[in-house]
Amino acid sequence: MGSVLPLLALRAFTEAGRRGSLKAAAEVLGVTPGAVSQQIRVLEQRLNVSLFVRERYGVQLSEAGARIHPNLVRAFDQIEHAVSVLEAASKQQTLTVSTVASFAASWLVPRLGAFSALHPEIEVRVEASSKLADLQRDGVDVAIRHGLGVYPGLQVERLMAPVLVPVASPSLLTQGPAIRKPADCLKYTLLHDSDRADWALWLQAHGVEAVDAALRGPGFEEDLLLLRAAAAGQGIALVQDTHAQEYLDEGRLVVALNKRWPARFAYYLVSKPGAMRRPAVQAFSEWVRAQAASPARASAASSR
Known part of the structure; x- marks a missing residue:
């Protein structure tokens, strides 16, 4: 031929x-x-x-x-x-999202199934690390960052401001002294995050003065470790409501005292200039905004 x-x-x-x-x-x-x-x-x-x-x-x-x-x-x-x-x-679009491990595990990942159901054509890759990603160099499409919102050269949008809530194992509170006011938390071991500042600020905000809370109890680098220590009955943890929700829903933790306090940092949606022109980035951004503003989250926070 x-x-x-x-x-x-x-x-x-x-x-x-x-x-x-x-x-x-x-x-x-x-x-x-x-x-x-x-x-x-x-x-x-x-x-x-x-x-x-x-x-x-x-x-x-x-x-x-x-x-x-x-x-x-x-x-x-x-x-x-x-x-x-x-x-x-x-047609398959890949979207790389960067955030800290505690937020990814407790808030983002449990919700991603709903996003995939809405957008099966978008394949999401989650990079969970405490290291701050370089959006220009690391191939990250969008990041959810926890901080003060100052990220020069990037497009920044405030998503939500968590509140701090004291949580503990139900068995620990059943066996220990009653907690009726903030000062009663000092009767227990206090579990801290890495900078050990939240307990002192929370106690002072609720009228407990002259306490050396920053020096008492073990500290943990990640909120996931902090939550696990609290669930194991090692003490009371002061954590973000967004991180504790799964543990509260499952009954592994309970709110020790219904005294909420705004966290020092908020969560921000961060992207490179012009990234929102990509359909995948735009779709994910719209979805995560709706999730952050959902009535379910607002009602859950207000009940604590």
């Missing part, structure tokens, strides 16, 4: 052979029956053989046509499959 295959003619022959009709093949290919007939004649002249037996109500494969038709059907099916795989891959 030479080095150049007459693909149009081969496709016309394959579809006509599948359907036993030039008209039906023309409808599939989006051309006229005459064009299909002409392509088949080109192929027959190229091969110097008749591929069809013309009948009154259609066409039937000749002996020669029947020998090559199955292989051509498989070949075109493979081509169509390969193209469909490529199209699916091009």
Whole structure:
């Protein structure tokens, strides 16, 4: 046949052979029956053989046509499959989100299934680390950062401001002294985060003066460790409501005293300038804003 295959003619022959009709093949290919007939004649002249037996109500494969038709059907099916795989891959969008591990585990990851159900075409990669990601260099599309909102050169939007709430194991509180006022927390071991400042600020905000709370009790680098220590009955932890919610829902922790206090830092949605023009970034940003502002979260916070 030479080095150049007459693909149009081969496709016309394959579809006509599948359907036993030039008209039906023309409808599939989006051309006229005459064009299909002409392509088949080109192929027959190229091969110097008749591929069809013309009948009154259609066409039937000749002996020669029947020998090559199955292989051509498989070949075109493979081509169509390969193209469909490529199209699916091009439609799949990857989104890389960076945030701290405690927020990813307690707030973001449990909700991601809902986002994937809404946007199955977007594949989300979560990078959870205490290290601050460089959006310009690290290939991160959007970050959820915990801080004061000062991120020069980036697009910044405030998402939510958590509150601090004292939590403890139910068994610890059952066995220990009653907690009726903030000062009663000092009867227990206080569990701290890494900078050990929250307990002192919380106690002072609720009228407990001259306490050396920053020096009492163990400290933990991550809120996840802080929560686990509290759930194990090691003391009372002062943690963000967003981080403690799963433990509270499951009954592993309870609120020791319904005295909330705003955390020093808020959560911010951070992206590179112009990133919102990407449909995947825009879709995720709209979704996470709605999640942060959801009535369920607001009512949960106000009940503590």
